[in-house]
Amino acid sequence: MNKTKRYLAYNDSVRVVAIDATEMVQTLRDIHSLSNLATAALGRVAIVSAMIASTLKNNDDRLTVQIKADGPLGMIVVCADKNLNIKGYVSNPNVELPLNSDGKLDVSKGIGVGTLTVIKDIGLKEPYIGTCELLSGEIGDDFAYYFNVSEQTPSVVSVGVLIGKDGKVEKAGGYIIQPLPECEEKVIDKLESINIKLPSITSLMSEGRTIDDIAINSTGDSNIKTVYEDNAKVKCDCSIERIENTIIALGKEEALKIINENGKLELSCNFCNKKYSFNEEDILSLFKRKNK
């Protein structure tokens, strides 16, 4: 279970979201055969995306997070919906780099210099698009910076993925703390001083703390209220219709040419790696059906 919970602290003046995403990140690792570095990078982006998705209001609301940067991992894309169905990929899933000077996976170097873009499709005519430069490429810092500059919401963002010696995701999780407009200055100061000293989320989880404990520890408020609870899961919504649209965009002539050369036309979904295969007959009937 990838439990995701939202809380209110300090008499409803502080919002907290926390997630235990251990299984979710393991599933992403399994689907894409991710290296340790790619597991940490895609995992961290997926964890924060799930937490943001838990704040969407309507069933049809969609979130897309894109990281476009110049590091060896390439692009990272994660999509999520209000029901916490998560899918994501990283362009180069096999990249591994030497550990950084702290002995940790060097996510910052793997990602490189670039931008973070958050797209929220909340049923308006145009989606909301916010973008900012990456601050460190460590993901947690980058999202905190994004919330601050693009959404004018000062936030604490903690996110982590711990991979065991056996190559399994041992712990993965995160939390976001956001003071609401009515929050008192002294509470904000307190949140800052607590979070500067707090160990990483994966250390807290390794000590056996639940996300409820972590929400209390990270806010210093033992009277937090749970206001939302759901489970995040990796689920792709790709379909034959969507793949067919790609083939139509490719054009009948080009599609037939590929089949001529390779015996078949095979497309796979970036998000779940499911393969869709077409032969000449399939292509002819597809274009006939669509009158193209």
Ligand SMILES: [Zn+2]
């Ligand atoms: Zn798919």
